Amino acid sequence: MIPIVGFEQRSLGVHDVHPDAVTSVEYAARAATWLGDALAHVEQLGALPANWDSYGSAPVAMSSIVQACRFVTELAHVPGVMRPAITATPDGEVGFCWDTGRWSLDAAVEPSGAIRYAFVASDPPQERESVTRDISDLIPLLTRS
């Protein structure tokens, strides 16, 4: 286990771990109940060896884990954001996946903190893939009904 100082506390507010969090997003005072499990899962990804997928994937970069903890903590404070599936990308980044049947979104958190995401919706049809550092770009997609 790789200890990530500060992320064991479940009562952290979003601005405790992400001082630069954008203020255009309306945050809840308390995090979603899934945050603790999500943070633990992200941290565990650091134990993966190189080639864990048998296709030559890179180990998960510590910097991506730290950035992903910030990302998921911020999301857990946004009302309506569901718990994501948490994975590692072949390039050693932390990946998050959501799929409601009406829309799906995948986001990879790069070591720099940039978030590369792909969004597909069926009704109305919409596709978008982009890179952002601003979580507020994702909120309308992740809180879509």
Place this chain on the structure above:
Amino acid sequence: MPPDSDSRAGVVSPDEIILRRLLSPKPGAPATTQIRPGIGLTATSFSLRPRRGEQYPSWSRLLLTSPERLVELAAEDGCDVRGAHVCAVAVQVVRELRLDVVPDPTPADHGHCLIVPTTRQPFTDIIWKRLAQKTRIVHTQPDGASAA
């Protein structure tokens, strides 16, 4: 320039099924499968993408490589295959997405093949999402049992 599907069409029959391993070793246990409402259990798109520096992602032809053998190959390579899944997709579906499948046999895996982009469809993040939604899980390695 990527291979063009028109020059490769017919090499791998559209009726064929291709396979890819989805490993999720512990500790870490990354999600390599995802329940999609209305679809079922599929691969995640991240588990299908090539890594940076890798031209084309590896798959295997069911005609020549069974799901069980595909998992064995990873175990022989020293990977933790407990609880591994194998996902499948039809070559025709890959081509409907304007990607292509070309054979690339190796000494260890005669069914080894590659998904390649075409002049009509480059590799994008969206295309891996679309492909992942079309996959189905066809094999699950028992948790705690080794394939080798």
